[in-house]
Amino acid sequence: MVHQYKLNGYNIVLDSCSGSIHSVDDVAYDIIGLFPDHTEEEIISAIMERYGDRPDVTPEDIRECIADVNWLKEEGRLFTEDTFAPLAGTFKQRSGDVIKALCLHVSHTCNLNCEYCFASQGRYHGDRALMSLEVGKRAIDFLIEKSGTRRNLEVDFFGGEPLMNWDVCKEIVAYARSIEKEHGKNFRFTLTTNGMLIDRDVIDFANKEMSNVVLSLDGRREVHDRTRKDYAGNGSFDRIVPKFQELVRSRNGKNYYMRGTFTHLNPDFTEDLYTMTDLGFTELSMEPVVAAKNDPLALTEEDLPIVMEQYEKLAVEMIRRRREGRPFTFYHYMLDLTSGPCIYKRISGCGAGTEYMAVTPWGDLYPCHQFVGEEAFCLGNIWDGVKKPEVQADFRKCNAYARPDCADCWARFYCSGGCAANAYHASGDVTGIYEYGCKLFRKRIECAIMMKVAEDEDKEKDNKEEAAGAADQITDSPEGTVQKGGDTKENGKEKNGTDCTGDDCSDCDTEDFHTRC
């Protein structure tokens, strides 16, 4: 499947099944669009009709471009067939009952009363509770027992507000560290916090043990304080920002994310991201709110074009700032084209309910943090393991091929079929579709790919300028001039008086100026 789009002056062609990305000119863009359903002669005729008044567009030139498209197709870089469907279930089947990541709900209570909280102010529709050390240690043992041959294990301290149970967090980490080597495991801890209780102890411990910290900040003070208030109704912005700044400074500006939420009240969320950069934060994430349709904060159809435009504006601004030497990161625009995920990962997705589970303060297991509190999705507990295999089976089915609506979507190897929780809350089925989220996701990927194309173009331009600069240096050298082929001549003869072959420069007094050297 091929996806073509134009954005920010770039013509981009994505070959979904190979992952190849092509930046093309207008002529090639149209040729590729016509290629699947037209003969060579039909394409030449159509292109000449469109571009015939341009001196660089001739039938021969078009034929050459069609040959290039054919070559890319033969190389598996364009119009690649989808042969991955048989792999769809194999990764999860092969993984069996392996679990490699837990979201530890160490606290089902919170010191903030955020309006849009999907976890009902940290209580998850239940009682307030803190995880005991006993449950925490058992969760670590459970993870090791279930991890099979996986070496890298992940534990996120989540809530509610995990810092309200900070001593237990620290003891859980100490316990895991004390046994990881004997089991041949490597724990990777992360922390998600609203920042209210950050102090020197939290900073020092987080810097030592947390490979990533996720810090909740919505951007502009008035936006943040409108929804993220304490129980007395006071905004939290002025209390948390200095703490976040201190934490980020102490981490040398690395291994953290500012994580914001935007709602119907601020679809112009780029302003909130720029507020974060003004505050000195450069690793940013901004998520659309998860809310019921009738919630006044929920994004509406009217918001959609605004949000789409915001994503485009953000991408253009990020390119501009990168070129100016003051870049920042936006989580959804991070694509690693050469070292990104393999096809198995792209098909099987986040692993919720299979390799990733959430643990409540009392040790119950849920497919992920967004299902906690929905009793129908309680999978079992950390002592007895999964007791409802039929529920888990639904999550095993979640992959890029599980949803008929995804069959003709070019982005399915980027989203893997999407978030099961979002699908469930939107459609009542974990293998359903959250169409609004799909539209946002596709736009984000288009922007992210465009940024990669721009970056690639900039690199090529820099290389050309560097090469031209080096050539100028040689050509302008007072000792002589360089002719095509790289031979240095002075007053019409070889400086060393011999015929230069470029094979042996060791005794040549012109070697400093010889391009072959």
Add this chain to the structure above:
Amino acid sequence: MKRIKTLETRNLC
């Protein structure tokens, strides 16, 4: 290729 620039990517196949 004159009109097509292919970026370096990990081949999914």
